[in-house]
Amino acid sequence: ALKFARAATGKKRVVSLESAFHGLSIGSLSLMGCESFTEGFGPLMDQWDTRIALDDAASLERELAKGDVAAFVIEPVQGKGCKSPTTDFFPRAQALCRKYGTLLVSDEVQCGLGRTGKMFGFQHWNLEPDIITLAKTLSGGYVPCGAIVSQRDIYQKTFSRMDRCVVHSTTFGRNNLAMACGLAALEVIDQENLVERAAEMGAQLMERIDALRAKHSFIKEVRGKGLIIAIEFHEPSEFKLKMAWKLLHKVDKVLFAQMIVTQMLSKHRILTQVAGHAMDVLKILPPLIIGEKEIALFVTALDNVLADCRKFPGPMWELGNNFVRAAISSRRSSQAPVVSA
Numbered sequence: 001a002l003k004f005a006r007a008a009t010g011k012k013r014v015v016s017l018e019s020a021f022h023g024l025s026i027g028s029l030s031l032m033g034c035e036s037f038t039e040g041f042g043p044l045m046d047q048w049d050t051r052i053a054l055d056d057a058a059s060l061e062r063e064l065a066k067g068d069v070a071a072f073v074i075e076p077v078q079g080k081g082c083k084s085p086t087t088d089f090f091p092r093a094q095a096l097c098r099k100y101g102t103l104l105v106s107d108e109v110q111c112g113l114g115r116t117g118k119m120f121g122f123q124h125w126n127l128e129p130d131i132i133t134l135a136k137t138l139s140g141g142y143v144p145c146g147a148i149v150s151q152r153d154i155y156q157k158t159f160s161r162m163d164r165c166v167v168h169s170t171t172f173g174r175n176n177l178a179m180a181c182g183l184a185a186l187e188v189i190d191q192e193n194l195v196e197r198a199a200e201m202g203a204q205l206m207e208r209i210d211a212l213r214a215k216h217s218f219i220k221e222v223r224g225k226g227l228i229i230a231i232e233f234h235e236p237s238e239f240k241l242k243m244a245w246k247l248l249h250k251v252d253k254v255l256f257a258q259m260i261v262t263q264m265l266s267k268h269r270i271l272t273q274v275a276g277h278a279m280d281v282l283k284i285l286p287p288l289i290i291g292e293k294e295i296a297l298f299v300t301a302l303d304n305v306l307a308d309c310r311k312f313p314g315p316m317w318e319l320g321n322n323f324v325r326a327a328i329s330s331r332r333s334s335q336a337p338v339v340s341a
Contacts (some may be wrong), residue, residue: 001131001148002027003168005071005103006156014048015060020275021079022107031073034080036277052307054078061236064100071103071131071188076121079110080276082223082230082283083307090125103130104152109146110228111169114136114187114189117199117226124225132153137288139181140188144172147182195286202226208299212230217241217305218256222279227288231302233257233280240312253278260305268301 002014016022016031029038030048038044050069052059063069072093077084097104106129111121115137122129128129132149139145159165172178189195206229210222218241220234233256235245254312257274260282264270275281286294 001073001106001133001150002108003069004131004148004154004158005105007105007160007167007227008154009070009101009103010070011070011102013050013066014071014073015050015052015063015069016048017071017078018053019078019080019083019297020051020073020075020107021110021276022075023109034277037223044047047148054083055087055091057089060093061100064096064102065108067100069100069102072097072107073105073107074122075111076124077106077111077225077228081279081281082228082275084124084225085302088125090122092129094127094129097130105129105131105133108134109133109135111225113185114195114198114285115226115228117195119195121225125310130327137189138185138187139178143178143181145175145182165224167229186224189288192289198226198288201286201292201295202229204292205229205284205286205290205295205298208295209302212299212306215303216310218306218309227284227286227290229284230275231282231284233260236310238310238329241310244312253280256280257282259319260302260311263328264301264309267305270298270301293321 005014006012013029020032021034022031023038026044027048030045031051032038033267038290047330050063052063056284057127060072073091074093076090077153094104095100104127106120106122106127108120108122112132112134113119113136115121116124118124120132122132130151131154134149135146138147158168202224203225206222206224209219209229209231213219213222217236217238218233219231221230221232223230223232235242245256248259254277257280261272261274264272264278273285274281284298285300
């Protein structure tokens, strides 16, 4: 997508959003500001390292007004932290891109094809991106399959002459098996109304999780769209739990959320994940076929795990203590000098 944007506009720079996640190649890493992913892989591409805060239209315009930005890259719902704008930022960003001749690229790899309760995440803001990237759900997760969708003139400017017919290709691109899986997945999404199902089940799941806030002071916020959902935690109100919380966070900010992930899997066989480095955020990405029975099972399991967290001392905090020991041991090992014969 970034190659297409450069070829079509003749411009070099790319602007992205803080806390974005676009993949782990050198080009993709250059769009991200998270040191946990970029450490050890520099120098990255210095013309792709401009990042602005979500909702900061003024900073975006200052960058685009310089006239050298080929693309502004967004995730409609950020994979890291599951955040989306709280204002009309995306429509304003699109208008600014049109004004300054910058292409709008929507990264739909994680949130596209029904995940957010719309076929594409950008549809929540009625956007018309110049380029869309797709993967993951495109094959139902079974076969590596990705796609770049662009306006026709962008494609024609990229492959502008006969001798440029192979300027962008891949060894396994247009693979027959991947294409068959992609078509089958799109057919299932359409025939089984999975986009509408994601919107309905997602609203129900978020409502039921949000109802747990009154019971568990750990829960700060439940957010998301469709079936890409985040539960953000914060310091609890109970005195003993506050002390335990602070101990964990002195060592590593991710440990509490990791405690939840571990227990959800080991005790209830439910797979969740921490939404990003140094985040007290649990990310939930249920299959699009989820039903009311599975929602009830998930909410009950989460309720039980959070109830265990309120027991201090207790098994959950023993697990946390083990995490602390492991984190400290890992740091000491990484700092130890390497002696070679």
